[in-house]
Amino acid sequence: MASVARLEQRSFNAWPAVRTAVMDGWLLRSSGGYTKRANSANAVQAGTLLDEGLLQAIEAWYARQQLPAIFRLSPLADAQCDALLAARGYALVEPSRFLLRHGTPADCQLPAVPVEPRCTPAWLAGYAQASGLAAQQQPWHQRIVDGIGGQCGYATVEQGGRSVAWGLAVLERGDAGLYDVVVAPECRRQGLGRQLVCGLLQWAAAQGAQQVDLQVRGGNQVAEQLYASLGFVPVYGYHYRVQR
Template identity: 50%
Template structure:
């Protein structure tokens, strides 16, 4: 698998898609994975669509029988069969799901940028990056991102299962209260940014930019040469922020959910 850092951030070759998809699966691990004819069925108790969806692993993998197998497996676990359609999935799969009544949902973009080794911003004392989540990080993120109480243990279990190096950014306000949160996962030169959240009353004040920059600085110091993240296509403020920080769209994906 080519390292995504060696590929141009402005291009969208299938090798870049495969490299970023593979890293993202590792960065946000499911509790259980089932491999099926070039597809992977991921299950994590229903917390987040990424960890509880069917994804293509092999470009153009055949779709014959996949929908039926996924529906049976997810039903066994009390979950809907949600499909995440990336450029690795054949067009026929998306059409077959549409024909079966699966609804198009949550179109998103994967953004990507290069990082310059040794170049980082001046440290910002408001942001602290640690290699494990503190109680303040866990509790504050759950509150800021609206994680339901019954999903908080599932969220923690996913974090605990991440095998690669992690950086947890915690941002405090002037009174020392935790108000900003972010997670970076580093694998083979590429850092993925996840769980970016700012408490509602502190949004649109530059805190999001500072969080992202703190995580990128941590990643550069750890040897990263590229970065990626996912964002909902309709989240225009976030898109503008990330683009202003050098991120560019690598590819898009969407979900198909049972009607």
């Protein structure tokens, strides 16, 4: 569980929430509803428990943010937590996996991808359009990105003189995590995702990272196959319980 706790902590730091609170082993994260990852309660230590009183306090905290209570249940949460939330009518959604890759990307010999140390308006706009972000979500996305404290690499793949893929790598205590990986919908299934991820892996290796992690939603077979082919292996799974 020690390695799970470390990976979870790295993820919290690399993808920070706009508002946070800590309640009895749970880290509460809130960012205007943009992504469940940044708007959920997360166990921070092995065997974290949940009882009726604590559940009500967490629900009240999210209600003050005008958000439903969402729990992201990793292996750090005791199995009793999932049972309690299920009994209270919380819906199980988005089973996902935390993936990890060891070593340097010697197998990534695709064309170089430009990686910038700072986020630009063009990067934000391109990612937003390719991801289909609604106008009200875009300021929250920018606030999350602006809040990242670690060293960052913002990658953009170009094709025919225009930007077609975007991704972000964040260095955290000597390792790196990948976030915001997206290819423009009309340009998918052309190998651009592989080129993008390889570019980010190369950047991470140049910064001295020995491990790279990412999180992928279950059922996304295209992404899972790509990451497996690049040496990423599942470390653990998690899922969300959403208040109804």
